[in-house]
Amino acid sequence: MTSVTIAPGSADISAAPRITGSGKGRAWAYVARKAGLLLLTLWAAITLNFILPRLMPGSPADAALAKLAQNGPVSDATKAAIEAQLGVPTGNILEQYVAYLHQVVTLDFGVSYTFYPQSVSELVSTALPYTLVLVGVVTIIAFVLGTLLGVLAAWKRGTWLDTLPTLAGSFASAFPYFWTALLLLFFAGYVGRLFPTSGAYGPTASPQFTLGFLGDAIYHAALPALTILITSLGSWILGMRNTMISTIGDDYVTFAEANGLKPRTVALRYAARNAILPNLTSFGLALGGVVGGSILVERVFGYPGIGYLLFNAVTNQDYPLMQALFLMITVSVLIANFLVDILYGVLDPRTRR
């Protein structure tokens, strides 16, 4: 059927939106556009991180000197030593900027005050895997599980498959984070002695890639993971259930039913497939918040991740550590958003244009 005569239908065919470029070409153009946007925002974030501290009056060295000066006069030699140790900017602003960019690219964020003489990048690289694995994996599990439960609840609306997860979910997510954490700590930790109450691994273990250590790490991660899961699962269930209920009412779902598609196909490929799109945005935000958003949980469970590190950095006014952590949080939000944008492009043909 190559030559179809389109006499009567031509009126509406000519009114069709124009479609340019091949599908593949457009897909790559979309990825390239999003990647360009990512680089631009990354640069802006890094630059802001450079400018903001310079707008503040004083410097870490001044603060340290002021502290010392309370105990008596500070000699010039002491002053020079402190300034050398903490680093006082030299050269004009442009040179400083270039030096800073170089440091960022080589991940050289200087030396921590609190954990002197360890370098900031060393501290971060030790803490990061714990947070990424704990919070990252749990966030993904919560999203997948919550979305599936939400689909089921909407599809079986009004049955116990709907009311039970919906009620339980909203009940659990109404609890504050730390309260759930304390409850778990008390009952499963102290009273039940089922799980360890703090730390990322046992006192005798040392971080290495062995089955024994991994098992120990998972065992220690159980309570904080459960806390995050319990408190975040509800909102995924509710979010998915509500958007899916509205897509179930859409015409394409009714039409799919009228065409006798299998209920599974209608539920998953028609209703759920469209309902998940708005939830991806919240998923992106949640992923971006993985690095920065785990302070409370890590603090309560004494879990040596990024949140715990950030908490220490802030309480001890550890500027280099703080600056590196804030930059990392920003960057992780940007990257998570980039990934979700790409995911959107894959899942929704309308965004590719």
Added chain:
Amino acid sequence: MTALLEITDLSVDYGEGAGSTHAVNHVSFTLQHGEFVGLVGESGSGKSTLGFAVTGLSKPPAHVVGGSILLDGVDIASLSSADLREQRHGGIAMVLQSGMNALNPVRSIRNHFVDIFRAHGHIDRADWNSRAEELVAKVELPSSVLDRYPGELSGGMRQRVSIALALSLEPKLMVFDEPTTALDVLVQHAVMDTIIELQKKENFTALLISHDLGIVLESAQRVLVMHEGEIVEDAPSRQILESPRDDYTKMLLSHYADPRADVVELPGFEKRVASVSSRTRQKDQKAIVVDHVSKVYPAPRRGEPQVTAVDDVSFTLEPGQSLALVGASGSGKSTLAKLITAVEKPSAGSVRFGDLDVGSLRRGQFRQLHRDVQMVFQDPYAALNPLHTVEYTLTRPVVNFTGLKGLDARRRVLELLDTVGLSPVEEFAAKLPHQLSGGQRQRVVIARALASNPQVIIADEPVSMLDVSLRAGVLALLEDLREQWGVSLLYITHDLLSARVVTDNIMVLNGGRVVERGNTAEVLRNPSDEYTIRLLDAIPNPGRRDVA
């Protein structure tokens, strides 16, 4: 030969218990093999509810409470949902009202076909592609649409695709629920032609549900007229046209007329002899002068040509005059309205209202323009805030534009309601939009436009969303305003019949250009432009069958 579909004593309720309403009330009818039957009724008559019940798609709160639906002797109402699903192949297929939204936006057209083939297994996997190509060819689409997503197709193409999908079930009965309502006139005409041809070629039985008696009489052999949940007339099309028995059918028919006729009469609407002297003219009335105006939009995507929505259009709307702006969607008529109301700025040329240059208004001058030039929108359901009473909706512009306060403002609101014929006024003032019918809502929208004592009303398809029986009333109101208050009217429409009755002059737009202009009656009776002729031919006309 036994009937294909036999419906006996069917009732469908909305809700249960005391609060339930009977949407379909003890309805019985039959469809014979190969028949093309129309089901006509106005909004709320229960025709769509009946259509959904027949196809076994009733969803809560609607539910069948009595009667039987026999398809080839099998009662659909008593089938389990699994059995019902099985029989969709070779049974009943349905094309939905808003076919535009009947396709899954994230699935390609090809996958829509594949889903159906897979669900019923009636086509060998090896033949899926060729079968899908065959089906889209039947609805006169090129096979390249198979690799498109719904968002990449026009409304008419999407509706054709959903017809092809329904066809892929090899149904005995096809139910079309308002298949062309959301489409542009010319497209509507083309899609209906395809449906009629397909029905002859593929030999399925067709039930066409529509609010438009014109469309139904043009295509169906037999017509069922539905009113308040009951079928009030069941007769061959010719008989409905020539000797309708039921009063309701007669009323529906009376609202159709040929805009080309010498004298056009609609019930409830009398065209007075327009004489300028009889009008109580307001002081210093101003004319709208559109002078060689063009509007060019930048290209939607890089590498594409820019879009010229309005191309060198000139006209003058004198005080008290009425001008129809006619054209299919995309002809530039709405853009022209936006240019006149200063929503958009012209790319070239000028729009003047009195001594105001509408294209280059400064901040404070918008208010002046909007006091004198008001819009009435197409969709009265969307144009009113559902949370506000009619009185609140009307008080806002009264206070803003006239400076009246308190009791004076209230008096003015009641006066406006009286002007648009909503009485008792006190009662209507207290109502919320959902308590009003479509026609009443449109009157509130008009009253709101009148609140500022405007000199010009721009009405964008003000009756296209209303039932035919309500249209005449709204049109008569617009005409009255012109007669009594000297308000000039720019009437934007694709409906040539209503243009004929409310306007003196007409301009036909195509592709942003004026292709024909002149006295409305003369242009419609002796159209010279091919496009105007096509528009006239596309009007559903109950009488056309006789001509053919």
